[in-house]
Amino acid sequence: MSSANPPTPTGAAALTAAQHRAVAELLRVSPVADELGRRFADAGFALHLVGGSVRDALLDRLGDDLDFCTDARPEDTLRIVQGWADAIWETGRDFGTIGVARRGLRLEITTYRAEAYDGVTRNPVVAYGDNLRDDLARRDFTVNAMAVSVPGREFTDPHGGLADLAARVLRTPGTPESSFGDDPLRMLRAARFAAQLRFAVDPAVRAAMAAMAADLDRITAERIRDEFTKLMRGADPVTGLRLLADTGLADRFLPELSGLKLEIDEHAQHKDVYEHTLTVVANAVRLEAGTGPDFVLRMAALMHDVGKPATKAVAGDGRVSFHHHEVVGARMTRLRMKAMRYPKDVIADVTGLVALHLRFYGYGRGEWTDSAVRRYVTDAGPLLSRLHLLTRSDCTTRNRRKAAALAADYDALEERIARIAAEEDLARVRPDLDGNAIMELLGVPPGPVVGQAWRYLKELRLERGPLTRDEAEEALRAWAAGRDG
Template structure:
């Protein structure tokens, strides 16, 4: 840590006292932790609030999930909490963890660990430790290697986690190489904490992440996905994303992000797609109304993923990316599938990427009411997100152009609202349902009904609602043209 980034000693002492008092106060008003501590002490064992719980308490954001460590083995822990806990679960028993619930709090109690890794996968070989210091040393970062003993509230910080928390820096208890060699996922966790807490990684940590990025290949796609999702949903995802690209970690599981760094030369200038993308993500975050909208953020991140593959330079030196939304949607679907995202989430993000350019051209006055209906119908329940993504995509520094784009989209939203007031745009469907089609044409359920339904829906999109007589006349006209009726 440089002198410039380190807090003055007096400031550090003052902050330490204030934060220690905050932890003690939080524990004082939360009797569950002290009750549990007394039960372990009476049984001849230690109990410590530890890890993220201590970190979050110091930051004033302790939630309802509390992490503890103890010298008691799982069987002993079960005996101690039986009859006290309202519910108990043993899903983590293989790793020495017993879960319990009491007074609305979820408690995870883990036996001291001194685990080692096989250097091939992330799976640890669990070896129970014998001391708190040994347990804290094996944790990922110093800010997660602090403990508060119960019930006496003694604070333990052997690796300077409190100083690092004050300086907002992410550092490892052991050397970064040793820590990441044991568990490569910790490199991604460093970027995730940087995004969640708005912290900087220590230069030694940054160097190790860069040199050991390829070790991330040892980690399963599901675990990488979960860490990346938390990163993207952090308070400052841009910091985390830059770390992934700068260290080469993104190349291991999300190469499309690094690929946005297209070469820009004096003969074929275009907007910096990488920087533009980060700005779009930042804009999208500003449009959120109630916590992280992962689907919107992921669509913002990948909306231009198809540009590298579609870049072309014309004879006039102008750069184009024709149909990059189509290519981008295909790449997005493949990448999210590889990262094991659920099909429903993948489908929504892919659809937003495919639709994000649809609005451009509206300002030229070419859109009919039919085009507006199709825009709404194609977006479906993604329309609110599409509005936000399209507005986020406007990153031009030309104030006049930015104002015009904003005005055009205001006009489109007003037009959608006007048409919606006249028609049920949220549920665009044919004016005759399947039963009416079968009755009028005298056909059983089957492909003919589906074709007829599709035709009537096209008419509905093109012309708006038809009354019953007009809808029936149109169906009969279509059926005759298809040779289905004389």
């Protein structure tokens, strides 16, 4: 593998020769790339593995999605892959991209581009380029501005991406101001890569993010949502969140994050809500225990205390309270996620967790009956496993005795839930009589009375546990008699 413009990384951070060979080795064991490269070459066009695919290959984290760039126009690409691809999609054709499936791999082939924003509209204006170096120059960061030709294996790195990869730092190919002016979403992408790859952000890039944060307003809510979701699903979302707050980017689409930085004086006694929240997010990531990034859990951890600023009250002794902040926070979370265009089911799950996150506290005082446990499980429904994790994540006290006591209390609650679940069907707590049985027993047609009776029986089921048929019918008759009287 040759280098068109090799970087000169030095010292312990330098990439090894073995890492340099990683891309060539990738292509050697991936005949699909070589096959595709030869088809383009036979048609008189160049083809390069590019961007994140090269970066991830060097980091030994390449997936099944490969990105290529070419001097071929989309119509040429379609002609070249016809009869070779297992499937073809043209959803990105207006942006110069043709998608291809081949042997379990997803390939995106994009014509060299030179795209920019006009400073007013929210969508990029796409113009085709005519050479690889210009295409690389317009990419977001140097670590994404490397390419490997196929099938020739020529390595191109005009902006020192290898050196930055070795140093684990994010820089832009040109000036950050120029890059972010072309596409302001790149500022949010910097925070996303910091979270995903645990890379540091170059000071000049960070300064430009702070100075140009308002430019993010030109980007659609959907594009911001998608980048933010990737950030939250990253290996280290806390680093990305700190960067958003520190640069003011969060204020453009998630002002509740910075709003957690409540002023604390010597008389107002409460923990730092902002730092507490970031710790809860980190705890949630840790407690996922290899099950994969759970956006709903992480977002609930982030938003669980957003209602505190609006509910803060200081008593005469200096103690601070946040009464009903879970209710206010759930409402704020719903509005914010709706503005970010999240799907209704995702919004419902996150807001449900926020609303329930305080329910556990008080259990350790021995106040919970079996009825309270049933209500806890029923109200959580399919969110119960996440609620367990969120509640445990919310314990951030440095007092080891208090932390141990809270953990023991929640262990006891989970054991109690398991015991009751073994005796009853807690997953589906329903009345012991259905609607038809209620109508038959009371001699009433379908209508409001049936719904009222059903709700009464469900409350009775939660309070007393399963009833026999005779017990349920007796209770229903007594309810109807009291109602008639």
